[in-house]
Amino acid sequence: MNDKQQVTRAERPADVPTLMPRVDVFEDSTGITLLADLPGVPKDRLELRVEGDTLQVEGEILPDTPEGMEAVYAEIRVGRYRRAFTLSSELDTSRIEALFRDGVLKLRIPKHEHAQPRRIEVQVA
Amino acid sequence: MYESLLNSPGGLFAELERLQREIQQNFGSVGRPGSIRAVASGAFPAINVGSTPGAVEIYAFAPGVDASKVDVQVDRGVLTISGERPGERPQGDEKSAVYASERFAGRFKRTVSLPDDADPDRVTARYRDGVLHVSVGRRESTLPKRIEIQ
Numbered sequence: 001m002n003d004k005q006q007v008t009r010a011e012r013p014a015d016v017p018t019l020m021p022r023v024d025v026f027e028d029s030t031g032i033t034l035l036a037d038l039p040g041v042p043k044d045r046l047e048l049r050v051e052g053d054t055l056q057v058e059g060e061i062l063p064d065t066p067e068g069m070e071a072v073y074a075e076i077r078v079g080r081y082r083r084a085f086t087l088s089s090e091l092d093t094s095r096i097e098a099l100f101r102d103g104v105l106k107l108r109i110p111k112h113e114h115a116q117p118r119r120i121e122v123q124v125a
Numbered sequence: 126m127y128e129s130l131l132n133s134p135g136g137l138f139a140e141l142e143r144l145q146r147e148i149q150q151n152f153g154s155v156g157r158p159g160s161i162r163a164v165a166s167g168a169f170p171a172i173n174v175g176s177t178p179g180a181v182e183i184y185a186f187a188p189g190v191d192a193s194k195v196d197v198q199v200d201r202g203v204l205t206i207s208g209e210r211p212g213e214r215p216q217g218d219e220k221s222a223v224y225a226s227e228r229f230a231g232r233f234k235r236t237v238s239l240p241d242d243a244d245p246d247r248v249t250a251r252y253r254d255g256v257l258h259v260s261v262g263r264r265e266s267t268l269p270k271r272i273e274i275q
Contacts, residue, residue: 025224026214035213037228039170039186039255063184064251064258066177075171076186103188103255 018082021057021105029117031110032091038081039103046100048107050093056084057105090115169229170206170257174237178269180247181261183237188255189213195252197259199245204259207234 024035038046041059049056059081087093090111097108170187185206187195195208212230214223239261247262 022227022229023225024213024228026221027224028221035228037188037255039188040184042254062254063173063256064253065175066180066182066260069175069177069182071173072176072181073172073174075168076173076184102190102192102252103186 016080017078018058018080019076019078020083021059021081023083029111031108034085034105034107034109036083036105036107037103038100038105040076041081041103043100046105048096048098050087050096053087053089054084055087055093055096055107055109056082058082168235169210169233170235172235172237176240179263181239181243181263183259183261185235185257185259186255187233187257190252190255190257192252192257195257197248197250197257199239199243199248199261202239202241202243204237204239204248204261205234206236206257206259207232209233 021036021038023037024033026033036057038057038059040061040063042062045060045062047056047058049058061076061079061081087109091109092112093109095110099106170185170190172186173184175182175184183204183206187206187208187210190208190210195206198205198207209232210230213228214226240263242263243261244264245261248259250257250259252258
């Protein structure tokens with residue numbers, strides 16, 4: 001199953017049309033929070049990849065379509081979301097936390113401990 | 126400093142290509158008559174409508190919505206889906222910053238005109254993976270019927 005997916009992925013042309021999911025990106029002193037809307041994507045069709053400094057979010061829409069349904073009107077005409085982000089070096093990609101619920105992906109990308117702000121005490125000599 | 130986080134890799138041309146694709150997606154139906162209730166693209170939630178011999182299937186792409194607070198009504202041949210999606214901006218400290226705020230927040234309402242044979246008594250609604258799927262049955266009398274030859 002997994003191998004088959006790998007094969008189909010490799011065979012898929014790179015220019016298949018995809019939708020850009022809408023995102024919110026927030027930063028605080030300890031890291032970055034990214035929220036992405038991926039409605040219609042089941043959990044097992046969501047794919048998150050970090051390659052080098054690039055974070056890629058990809059998901060396939062699987063609507064529960066009844067047999068013999070004809071499309072009458074469609075605002076979502078593409079069955080796949082894809083969006084990539086470049087991460088900067090102070091973000092710790094090994095500790096990314098992901099939560100996916102009701103079509104909303106919530107990613108927490110923490111900063112490296114050493115990149116977090118520290119208050120430096122000024123010693124009075 | 127984080128500007129690069131929002132740029133898609135591949136730079137300017139990838140961005141132009143994406144724009145072109147989006148235009149095609151959004152204006153692909155120019156020239157065809159649209160519904161009088163049609164709203165500009167990008168409205169929340171996006172809606173797809175399908176038809177089967179037995180029902181009209183409406184899909185509203187509404188991620189992150191509390192399904193128990195979504196109001197689905199059928200009144201005089203018009204299906205209305207309304208509700209609210211709260212903003213999720215976290216309570217940050219003084220160092221917090223917002224780099225992208227593209228997701229919809231607030232109250233929403235969308236309407237779909239149903240065909241004449243839609244039966245307001247046979248409506249089901251399910252919410253799964255951020256998609257609200259409303260199925261409106263067609264009246265029995267309009268279903269295709271095979272007539273026996275005596």
